[in-house]
Each structure stands twice: as C-alpha cells, then as structure tokens.
Amino acid sequence: MDPHLLRTYVTVARLASFSEAARELGYTQSAVSQQIAALEQDLGAPLLTRRPVAPTQAGERLLEHAGPLLLRLDAARADVARMATAPEHGLTLVSAPTALGPYVLAALPPTGVTLRVLARDEIPAAVATGAAEVGLVDGLAAPSDPLRLPDVAPLSTYGVGEEPVCALLPATHPLARRARLRLGDLADARWLDAPDTGLPLAQLRAANGGRGFRPSLRYDGTDVRTLTALAAAGQGLTLLPRSAATGVPGAVAVPVTEPRLVHRTELVYAGSLSGAAARLAEAVSRS
Missing domain, CATH: 1.10.10.10 (Winged helix-like DNA-binding domain superfamily/Winged helix DNA-binding domain)
Structure with a gap:
C-alpha cells in the first residue's frame, strides 16, 4: 500500500x-x-x-x-x-498541563527552551514524529507503577516525580471539611470532564472498579486555572496533583488516600538523550 x-x-x-x-x-x-x-x-x-x-x-x-x-x-x-542531526540546538519540550509541577519548572534551563502545552494524548506522537525532543506525560497510578502510553513508536520513559492527589471541592461542599477522602466517597458526585487537564474520569472509574464518576460539564481546554475556577464555582469536582489543587480561591483540596494512588509524571523521548535534552533530564531527576 x-x-x-x-x-x-x-x-x-x-x-x-x-x-x-x-x-x-x-x-x-x-x-x-x-x-x-x-x-x-x-x-x-x-x-x-x-x-x-x-x-x-x-x-x-x-x-x-x-x-x-x-x-x-x-x-x-x-x-x-x-x-x-547535528549538534546542539534549542530544546522543544511538550507537556501536559498538570505535568508541569514545581520540580519540573525549577529544572527548566534559563534560555533556549520552547515549551508547548498539549493535550495529554498528543504528547507521545509529538515526540515520536520529531515535533519535540522530549515530552512530559502524567496520569494516575499506583506508587512506583509506570504509566501506560499509546504504542505510537519505540519510545523511552522514566519517572521524574510522584505526588499525592487531591479532590478539589467548593468550600461549601459537604465533604470539604474532611481531612481525607476515599475515592469511593466521590463516585456519585458531579464531576468535571476535563481529559486534557484534570486526571481523566476513565482513570478514576477504573480505580473504583469501573463504577461512577459521571460528568456534569465538559472542559476541552488545557488551562489549569480555568478548570480550578470551574470547580470552585460548583460546576463539578476534579482530581488534581496536590501542587495544582492547593491555594485555589473558594475551593478546598482534600487528599484522596484510598486506594493508594499518586499523580505520576514521566519524561518521554525517542532514541537517546543528548545536549539540552540530556541536561534537562538530569536536572529533573535531581529535583
């Protein structure tokens, strides 16, 4: 053909x-x-x-x-x-919105980086086709478990960080005063369907035995602040890494502690890392 x-x-x-x-x-x-x-x-x-x-x-x-x-x-x-390809040139990095945690941002070089925020599912293809040298993907996982990526090409990954996950609730929500929550406590709540920004509802459903997490409103953007504002306004709940959920005006971030799940971020690349990409990988792994 x-x-x-x-x-x-x-x-x-x-x-x-x-x-x-x-x-x-x-x-x-x-x-x-x-x-x-x-x-x-x-x-x-x-x-x-x-x-x-x-x-x-x-x-x-x-x-x-x-x-x-x-x-x-x-x-x-x-x-x-x-x-x-020849030697040294600038670095293009593609990332999911919530993969840009504080440890990643602190590791970025001061110059020579082009950062593009993409929908989560677009990142492996962007790296595989040469649109970017490296990518940052994220998702919900058991501690130390690798993420499952689409089989678009031979790609390499390694974990660069894990942090706790929190449910972001309006300050007036009945569960907002809880010190911690089980994922099952939230299965029947109204949820924001934001597959490219929040942790996807399909992953929450899978972690809860395939039940619950019905969407109330769909958000197709990649701006985390818009998503958190929707949650604070009572349009639905969302699950986020702790660093993204903390300090949102009008909302409360409550840790989800059962089952044991984390927000995991991985660096994805093709071939071998060199130059600016290798230095970024080393800096992220140290942070």
Missing part, C-alpha cells in the same frame, strides 16, 4: 470532498480522483461513495488502520533524521 495514496485518502475522507482535499494537498481534483481509484484498485474494494463523499464500510476499516500506520511512518522518518 502506497503511503502517499493513503494520505490522500485520509484527507478526502476527513474533508468529505475531493475538491477540498485537492486544494489542501495542492493537487488537481482529477489527480486526487486518480489516486483514490489507484488505492481502491490496489485493495480490491471501494473506499468512498461519491455522492455524498463518505467512507464505505471497507473505507471506515481502512481509516482505523491509517492513523497508526502514517504516524509510524512519520516516527520512523523522524528517528532516522535524529541520528543525522
């Missing part, structure tokens, strides 16, 4: 238009049509209906494979390019 044709197919399916895909890719519309026809001939199945333009059943199945396949190709290209 020609990856060039596969990229064209993914673009046509995403835009639901041959002409829009041609415009985005810089081809003529007839060239796009020829490429789709060539891919359909190669696979022996129609992939798109023409009016309207939409994936067939076979086309839908191909789309499921296309993303990981193309990402792997981009990652392979970036991996080979890294081996031929």
